[in-house]
Amino acid sequence: MFAGEIKELWRYPLKGLRGESLRSAVVDFDGLAGDRLFGVFEPGSDKAVWGGSHPKLMGWEAAWPAQCGCADAVSGEPVLYEPGGAAWGADEAGLPERLAETVDAEKGVEIRKVKRDYGRMLVVFEASVRKLSEQLGRDIDAMRFRPNVIVDADLEPFAETALEPGLAIRLGEHEFTLQKPCERCVLPSWDPNGANVRDKDLHKHIITELGNHFGVYVRISEPVTIKVGDAIAA
Structure with missing residues (x-):
């Protein structure tokens, strides 16, 4: 896939x-350590x-x-x-x-x-960040979306949010489960470095053109270690 x-x-x-x-x-049932x-x-x-x-x-x-x-x-x-x-x-x-x-x-x-019932890990795809930048005519910093994992994969931009929940996704040698797309709040529209400047056009675009989703959540039950450079596949 x-x-x-x-x-x-x-x-x-x-x-x-x-x-x-x-x-x-390290990642486990509680999310990324x-x-x-x-x-x-x-x-x-x-x-x-x-x-x-x-x-x-x-x-x-x-x-x-x-x-x-x-x-x-x-x-x-x-x-x-x-x-x-x-x-x-x-x-x-x-x-x-x-x-x-x-x-x-x-x-x-x-x-x-904070209290939480279980953890989940947010994965953002570089192809989608690049396409979003192209659509808006300016560079969009991936850190606006506060990802845990940024991956480069041969998947069409934004296609990750249409993947079926429950899909097995391998990160390194470990099998994670796709939970759901990430529904976005207002946070990505604010400058990710604290400049107190809001990009309202970005917020509107995510809602109207992307169904208010960007990135996907994955989870795993047992403790595993993932590394920069590890393969990702589904």
């Missing part, structure tokens, strides 16, 4: 912030402070302390980096105040672990 290879791997320790590039990663384990919330509530409501969040980065690009680099608390480069431990006392100040969160913020 198609074949190709993994070009990039990404994880986002803190939802809403930019993430870190990896060379390899260390991915989206923490969230930003209004103090004392379950109301999320996220990139769609506070786009300046994406000016911050989050990474696990051992930034070696290794699959086993998830331990302790993540480190957050301000737009200017200053580093904060996720449990530092002054971090919530500083983060709220820089992202215009007037009610303040708190960082805590």
Whole structure:
């Protein structure tokens, strides 16, 4: 049906912030190890402070302390980096105040672990990113879609979202299951680097021309390791 290879791997320790590039990663029932384990919330509530409501969040980065690009680099608390480069431990006392100040969160913020029933991994195809850029007449950064995996495969642009759920997809030596296309929220329309600039034409195009889908979710039950350069096939 198609074949190709993994070009990039990404994880986002803190939802809403930019993430870190990896060379390899462990994936299991909970998703990609260390991915989206923490969230930003209004103090004392379950109301999320996220990139769609506070786009300046994406000016911050989050990474696990051992930034070696290794699959086993998830331990302790993540480190957050301000737009200017200053580093904060996720449990530092002054971090919530500083983060709220820089992202215009007037009610303040708190960082805590998120609850999830199971994990899933978002795969984006380079051919679709290239075609989307062509359709809009400008380069579209794949990071707008916050993928875990970017692949280059011999599949027609956007065809991945029409694949049948339940399809077996091999990443490296491991068989994943296609769960469903990714239904997009407003987030891809905001600058992925925290510039607080919105591309409304992109948002409209995704809704009207692509059925509001971009990328696909896959999952696996047992722990496996995938790497940049691994083959992908279905």
